[in-house]
Amino acid sequence: MYFLKSLARRTPQGAPLIFSIGLFSKEEDKAGSNFDIVDREKELQEIKLKYEQRSDISWTERLSLMWRIDEYGALSPELNQCIFSTYISAVCGGIVGSYVETQRIMKVFLERNKYEMFKHPREAQAAVRDKWILTAYKGFFRYGSRMAILTGTYMCVSQSLTAIRNYVNPLDHAVGGMMMGAVYRFNMGPKGMLAAGVLGGIIGLQAGCIWWVIQWATGETVEERWRREYFQYRLNVELKEATQKLEDERQKLIEEGGQAKSEPYVEEEDSLDFVHGYILLARKWLVDAGILSSPITLKEDNGAIVTNPKL
Incomplete structure (x- = not known):
């Protein structure tokens, strides 16, 4: 507590403004500023070559391929899988949490008010409705955030180790499970973290074996899968850029030298000449x-x- 108070006293006055600027700045602007370079095509060619020859590059380069953001603010295929799994687990955990918490609060409410709720049924319905909605939101956030943290930790650790090895190894998932268990019981101290880490490592090892069997059944290696996903993403980006270029009329004016083509004027024949004759x-x-x-x-x-x- 004393350390936090001393840190707060030493904080400069401009720090809140700096942190607020960082919070409200757009990620797209940050991603775009990193790619405002002349040799953008050269950078893309280097990344493409690394995906084509992934087994020939070092483990640090393979790890840097995973933890990167492109010029449009999109994540790499490896990191995108981690984020997608985190989102799915957060939503599923939130739904389960809302159901569990609302069922629990309904039982408590009925037990406490089973003798008085029929005297004023409308007031009882309004009270239980407000309580139900508030409890559903709390349960969704509590369970969803917990599942997002655990799944994000497991996926990021295991996926990073897979990127380093360039193949699926169940031990990598065991390490990810240990980290997940340690984070889950962080508030219980070293002993609780160690016990939860061992249990999480066992669960992660099983998940790694299942993942290895699935990859073996598909017949596609890690290198081939991530190369295919990257090339598919770049193809979609190129198609989007080409479509936007065709729809942009200003680009046509720039290519034509800033002058629009004027259509020749064709004088219409008078359709009433024969009547006049x-x-x-x-x-x-x-x-x-x-x-x-x-x-x-x-x-x-x-x-x-x-x-x-x-x-």
């Missing part, structure tokens, strides 16, 4: 017949004015 012919016939007078006046050579000339 028939009207002129009819008017000429009426003027010749003397029914209409011509508005045109012509002057002869002798000075006489003809108001109805023969057209």
